[in-house]
Amino acid sequence: MKTMTILVIEDDKAIQNLIRTALELNDYKSIIAGSGEASLQSLLSYNPDVLLLDLGLPDMDGVNLIQKIRSWSNIPILVISARQEDQDKISALDAGADDYLTKPFSVDEMLARIRVIIRRVSLDHQQVDQKARLYENGKMLIDYAAGCAYIDQQEIHLTPNEYKLLCVLAKNSGKVLTHNYLCNAIWGNGYDVTSLRVFMTTLRKKIEKADPDHHYIQTHIGVGYRMVQVS
Numbered sequence: 513m514k515t516m517t518i519l520v521i522e523d524d525k526a527i528q529n530l531i532r533t534a535l536e537l538n539d540y541k542s543i544i545a546g547s548g549e550a551s552l553q554s555l556l557s558y559n560p561d562v563l564l565l566d567l568g569l570p571d572m573d574g575v576n577l578i579q580k581i582r583s584w585s586n587i588p589i590l591v592i593s594a595r596q597e598d599q600d601k602i603s604a605l606d607a608g609a610d611d612y613l614t615k616p617f618s619v620d621e622m623l624a625r626i627r628v629i630i631r632r633v634s635l636d637h638q639q640v641d642q643k644a645r646l647y648e649n650g651k652m653l654i655d656y657a658a659g660c661a662y663i664d665q666q667e668i669h670l671t672p673n674e675y676k677l678l679c680v681l682a683k684n685s686g687k688v689l690t691h692n693y694l695c696n697a698i699w700g701n702g703y704d705v706t707s708l709r710v711f712m713t714t715l716r717k718k719i720e721k722a723d724p725d726h727h728y729i730q731t732h733i734g735v736g737y738r739m740v741q742v743s
C-alpha cells in the first residue's frame with residue numbers, strides 16, 4: 513500500500529512533535545508547516561494526501577486558509593481547534609473541512625479520524641466508475657436512479673424531504689455536515705434548524721425501526737450530522 517503523506521499545519525512545537533511521532537510510528541509520512549504561508553508552499557511541493565490543520569495560526573486565519581485551499585484542491589482536511597466554540601468548527605466545516613478534533617485530543621482519536629478520512633477518499637475513487645448510482649452502507653441501500661432507499665431489501669417509505677436529507681448525508685458519507693449546509697442542500701436557502709431536526713428525527717425513526725442494530729447517522733451537538741460507515 514502507498515505511504516500516505518500528511519501535511520501538519522501547526523505552530524505549537526510540542527504538538528508538532530507529538531503528532532509527527534504518532535504519524536511516523538503508524539507508517540505515515542509527515543510534513544510539518546508552522547504557518548499558513550509555509551503550508552501553501554508545502555502543499556504545492558509535496559502534494560500530500562491529507563491535511564491536518566490547526567485553526568489558530570500565527571499569520572493567517574485557519575478558516576481563510578481552508579477557503580483558499582478549497583478554491584483549487586479537494587484534499588481532505590481534518591481541523592484541529594484549541595477553541596471550544598462551536599462557531600469555529602462550524603465555520604471551518606462550512607469552508608470545506610471534512611472533520612474536526614478539539615484540543616486536547618488523544619493521539620488514538622486523531623489516528624482514527626485520519627483512517628476514516630483515508631477510507632472515505634479511497635471509496636470515493638472506487639465509486640467513480642459507477643458514477644455512484646447506488647449507495648451501500650451496512651443494510652442500507654439507496655438507489656439514486658430509482659429514488660428509493662432500502663434496509664435489508666425492504667423499501668423504507670420516506671417523505672421527499674427525508675429522502676433528500678438521507679441522500680445528502682450518504683453522498684457526503686464520513687463528513688460532518690453543518691446545519692447550515694444541510695438546510696441549504698435541502699431547501700436551497702434559508703436556515704431552519706427546527707425543521708431540519710424534525711426531518712432528522714422522523715428519518716432516523718424509520719431507519720432505526722428497520723435496522724435497530726446500527727446507528728447510521730451521528731449527531732454533533734450544536735454543529736450538525738454525519739453519516740457513518742457501519743460494518
Ligand code: CA
Pocket residue numbers: 522523524566567568569
Ligand atoms: Ca496554534
